[in-house]
Amino acid sequence: MIIKVKISEETWARMLTGKRIEGTLGYDKWTGEKSFNAFNRKERAHVKDKLIKKLPWGWVKESTERIKVYGSFPQEVGTARVLGLLEEHTHEAKEALIEREIIEFC
Numbered sequence: 198m199i200i201k202v203k204i205s206e207e208t209w210a211r212m213l214t215g216k217r218i219e220g221t222l223g224y225d226k227w228t229g230e231k232s233f234n235a236f237n238r239k240e241r242a243h244v245k246d247k248l249i250k251k252l253p254w255g256w257v258k259e260s261t262e263r264i265k266v267y268g269s270f271p272q273e274v275g276t277a278r279v280l281g282l283l284e285e286h287t288h289e290a291k292e293a294l295i296e297r298e299i300i301e302f303c
Contacts, residue, residue, distance in 0.1 A: 204233045211235075250293035254286050257293045266290045 202222065204212075211218055220235040246258040246265065255268035268286045270279045 200231060202231045202233050205235070208233065208235045249297050250289070252286060252289050252293075254282060257290045259297075264294065 208218055208220075218235050219238065220233055223232045223234060224230075225232070244261055246260045249257040249259055249264075252268070254270050255266070258265045258267075266287075268283065270282055274282070
C-alpha cells in the first residue's frame with residue numbers, strides 16, 4: 198500500500214541530510230489528507246566533562262559546575278579491602294586536584 202503524506206520543506210531538507218525526524222502522523226477525515234508534524238527539538242548543547250585524572254578504580258572529572266569523583270570497586274575483594282581501597286582512592290583524588298590547582302595557577 199502506498200500512502201502519500203504531506204511534509205514541510207524544512208522537514209524534507211532535514212531528512213535529506215540523513216537526520217532522523219521525530220513527529221506525529223495525522224489524518225484529516227474530512228479532507229482525507231495525511232500530514233506529518235515534526236517535533237521542534239533542539240540539539241543538546243552538552244559540554245563534555247574534562248578528565249582531570251584516571252584513577253585505578255575510577256576517575257576525577259571537572260564539569261562547568263562540579264568536580265566529580267567516581268569510584269567502582271569489585272565485590273570479590275571484600276568489604277574490608279574496599280574500605281582500604283576507598284581511602285586510597287580518595288587520597289589519589291585529592292592529590293590530583295592539588296596538582297591541577299598547582300599547574301593551573303603557577
